[in-house]
Amino acid sequence: MKGKTNGTLRTMTALAAGLLAAGLLTACQPNSNDTPAQSSGGDTPREQDAQEQDAREPDASQAELERGATAEIRERGKVRIAVFADKPPFGYLDETGANAGFDIVIAKRVAKDLLGDENAVEWAHVEPANRVDYLESDKVDLVFANFTVTPERSERVDFALPYMKVALGVVSPEAAPINDVSDLEGEQLIVIKGTTAETYFTNEYPEIELLKFDEISEAFQALTDGRGAGLAQDNTFLFAWANENPGYAVGVGSLGNQDVIAPAVRKGNAELLEWLNEELRALGEERFIHQAYDEALAPIYGDVVNPEDLVVEGGEL
Amino acid sequence: MPNSGIDALLSVNNLTRLGQGLAVTLKLSIISIAISLALGLIYGIAMTTKNKLLYGLLKLYLEAFRVIPLLVWLFLLFFGGARAFGADTDGFTASVIVFSMWGTVEMGDIIRGAVQSIPACQRLSAEALGMTKARIYRHVIIPQAVRRFTPAAINLVTRMIKTSSLAVFVGVTEILRVGKQIIEFNMMKNPMASFWIYAFIFVVYFIICYPVSRLSKRLEAKWEY
Structure with missing residues (x-):
C-alpha cells in the first residue's frame, strides 16, 4: 500500500487535515474489544x-x-x-x-x-x-x-x-462428478480468495478458469446454484460439507502437497x-x-x- | 431445505447484534458527517481564494481524494501509518479520519460551487453599500449559498452513510460485517440465511437514507424562487 507517489505537498496537506480531524476525535474512541474480564482460572x-x-x-x-x-x-x-x-x-x-x-x-x-x-x-x-x-x-x-x-x-x-495439516480436495455434484483434475478442462472451478486452493490452481493449472469468491458461504452458494463444475477447498471441510448436503461428493479427495497450518x-x-x-x-x-x-x-x-x-x-x- | 432460513434473522441474539452493528455504522457516519460539514465550510470558502498557491494546495488535496480510492487511503492510514510511523490507529479512528478527510473535500467543493454561483453583482452591490468582507459573507453570500448547496450536501450525506461500509476492511464490526458473520455461522445448516440477512440490511439502509433524501427534495421545493 505504498501509494504515496507524487509530491510531498499533498501528503502534508492530507496530514494536516488528518491531524485536525484526529484532534476532534479524542472523545470518540470506541470500545470495540468486547473481551469480558471474567475471573481468572487461578492458573499460574x-x-x-x-x-x-x-x-x-x-x-x-x-x-x-x-x-x-x-x-x-x-x-x-x-x-x-x-x-x-x-x-x-x-x-x-x-x-x-x-x-x-x-x-x-x-x-x-x-x-x-x-x-x-x-x-x-x-x-x-x-x-x-x-x-x-x-x-x-x-x-x-x-x-x-x-x-x-x-x-x-x-x-x-x-x-x-x-x-493442523490440510490437503486440497474438489467437491462436485454427484450428477456431474469431477473425479480428476482433467475433468475440469473447459469448466469453471470455484475457489475462495486468499486460500491455498486459489494459489495451487493458479500456479499448477493456470489453464483452469477460476471463479473466485470472498466468503465460504458465497462459494458454496455458487456451487449449489450450478455456477461452477466444482469447488476446491481443504478436503476435510469438503468431506464435512458433502456429508451435510446430499447430492454432492468429494470426487478429488487429496490434491497437491499436504500443507500445514x-x-x-x-x-x-x-x-x-x-x-x-x-x-x-x-x-x-x-x-x-x-x-x-x-x-x-x-x-x-x-x-x-x-x-x-x-x-x-x-x-x- | 427444511426451512426458509428466516429464523437466522428472527433470533433475538442476531437482531441485537445487527442492532449493535447498526449503532457502529451510525456513529461512524454521524461523526464523519459532522466533521465534514464543519471543515468543509472552511475548506469551501478557502477554495474561493485568489491566492494561487493556497488554491493549488487545496486543489491537490481535493484531487488526491478524488483520484485515489478511499479503500487505499484506509489501508494507507491503518497499515501504512502503523508501519511507517508507529501510529497505531484502531480501525474505527482510521475510518473516521479517512471518511472525514474525504467528506471535507467533497463538501468543500459543493460549498465552493454554491458560493461562486452567487452573481458577482451581489457582492459588488454589498461592497458599494460599504459592508466589510466578513459581513458580505455572513449576510449576503452564505445565506444564498446555503440554499444552493443543501440538496447536494444531503446527497453527499447519504453517500457517506453508504460508504461507511468500507470500514469493514479495517476490522470495524459495522452492520454489514455482523451480517456476514451471522451468514457464515449459518452456512452449514441454513444456507438461505444470506437472503434474509441481506434483505434486512437493505431495508435498514433504506430506512436511514430514504428520509434524508426526501428531506433534500422538500428543501429544494421549498426554497425555489
Missing part, C-alpha cells in the same frame, strides 16, 4: 523462568522490545490475537456473538498459559488477505487464523510449530516464537489439539473425517 503461567522477565524494564529500542515480547504482553495484561470471525468451524462468532472455533479453542489455551486467564485476549477479526499486514504493522501479537505455512508468507512472518508471530519476534513453540510442544504432550478437535470440529465433521488426518500434536507430522 507454566513458564516460571519467563516470569522473571516481568521485572525487566521495557526499553524503547526495537531490539529490546522484541526480546521482551512476552514481558510486554504480561505487562499489558492482554494478548492480542488475530482470528477469523466468519470462517466456521475454525474461527467464527457463535449465536451470542462470542468468538468460537478450533483456532479459538487453541488460542484461548495459549492465552491462559501465557497470562493465567483464557479471557485475557484482545481479539482482532481479520480477513485471509490481511493477516500478514496485521502482524507486520504490529496490530496483533499472534495470528491464529487458519494460517497455512507457505514459503512466501514465511519471508514476512515467523511461523511457529503447526497444529500454524500460528504466526511478527518477523523477528524470536522470544515470543520460542515461547509459543515450547507451549505447543507441552500441549502436544497432553494431546490438547485432540481435545480442541473434539470440542470444535467433531460436532461438524462427525464420523466422515478421521481426526488423525487433520490434527498435529507438538508440531510432529
Whole structure:
C-alpha cells in the first residue's frame, strides 16, 4: 500500500487535515474489544523462568522490545490475537456473538498459559488477505487464523510449530462428478480468495478458469446454484460439507502437497516464537489439539473425517 | 431445505447484534458527517481564494481524494501509518479520519460551487453599500449559498452513510460485517440465511437514507424562487 507517489505537498496537506480531524476525535474512541474480564482460572503461567522477565524494564529500542515480547504482553495484561470471525468451524462468532472455533479453542489455551486467564485476549477479526499486514504493522501479537505455512508468507512472518495439516480436495455434484483434475478442462472451478486452493490452481493449472469468491458461504452458494463444475477447498471441510448436503461428493479427495497450518508471530519476534513453540510442544504432550478437535470440529465433521488426518500434536507430522 | 432460513434473522441474539452493528455504522457516519460539514465550510470558502498557491494546495488535496480510492487511503492510514510511523490507529479512528478527510473535500467543493454561483453583482452591490468582507459573507453570500448547496450536501450525506461500509476492511464490526458473520455461522445448516440477512440490511439502509433524501427534495421545493 505504498501509494504515496507524487509530491510531498499533498501528503502534508492530507496530514494536516488528518491531524485536525484526529484532534476532534479524542472523545470518540470506541470500545470495540468486547473481551469480558471474567475471573481468572487461578492458573499460574507454566513458564516460571519467563516470569522473571516481568521485572525487566521495557526499553524503547526495537531490539529490546522484541526480546521482551512476552514481558510486554504480561505487562499489558492482554494478548492480542488475530482470528477469523466468519470462517466456521475454525474461527467464527457463535449465536451470542462470542468468538468460537478450533483456532479459538487453541488460542484461548495459549492465552491462559501465557497470562493465567483464557479471557485475557484482545481479539482482532481479520480477513485471509490481511493477516500478514496485521502482524507486520504490529496490530496483533499472534495470528491464529487458519494460517497455512507457505514459503512466501514465511519471508514476512515467523511461523511457529503447526497444529493442523490440510490437503486440497474438489467437491462436485454427484450428477456431474469431477473425479480428476482433467475433468475440469473447459469448466469453471470455484475457489475462495486468499486460500491455498486459489494459489495451487493458479500456479499448477493456470489453464483452469477460476471463479473466485470472498466468503465460504458465497462459494458454496455458487456451487449449489450450478455456477461452477466444482469447488476446491481443504478436503476435510469438503468431506464435512458433502456429508451435510446430499447430492454432492468429494470426487478429488487429496490434491497437491499436504500443507500445514500454524500460528504466526511478527518477523523477528524470536522470544515470543520460542515461547509459543515450547507451549505447543507441552500441549502436544497432553494431546490438547485432540481435545480442541473434539470440542470444535467433531460436532461438524462427525464420523466422515478421521481426526488423525487433520490434527498435529507438538508440531510432529 | 427444511426451512426458509428466516429464523437466522428472527433470533433475538442476531437482531441485537445487527442492532449493535447498526449503532457502529451510525456513529461512524454521524461523526464523519459532522466533521465534514464543519471543515468543509472552511475548506469551501478557502477554495474561493485568489491566492494561487493556497488554491493549488487545496486543489491537490481535493484531487488526491478524488483520484485515489478511499479503500487505499484506509489501508494507507491503518497499515501504512502503523508501519511507517508507529501510529497505531484502531480501525474505527482510521475510518473516521479517512471518511472525514474525504467528506471535507467533497463538501468543500459543493460549498465552493454554491458560493461562486452567487452573481458577482451581489457582492459588488454589498461592497458599494460599504459592508466589510466578513459581513458580505455572513449576510449576503452564505445565506444564498446555503440554499444552493443543501440538496447536494444531503446527497453527499447519504453517500457517506453508504460508504461507511468500507470500514469493514479495517476490522470495524459495522452492520454489514455482523451480517456476514451471522451468514457464515449459518452456512452449514441454513444456507438461505444470506437472503434474509441481506434483505434486512437493505431495508435498514433504506430506512436511514430514504428520509434524508426526501428531506433534500422538500428543501429544494421549498426554497425555489
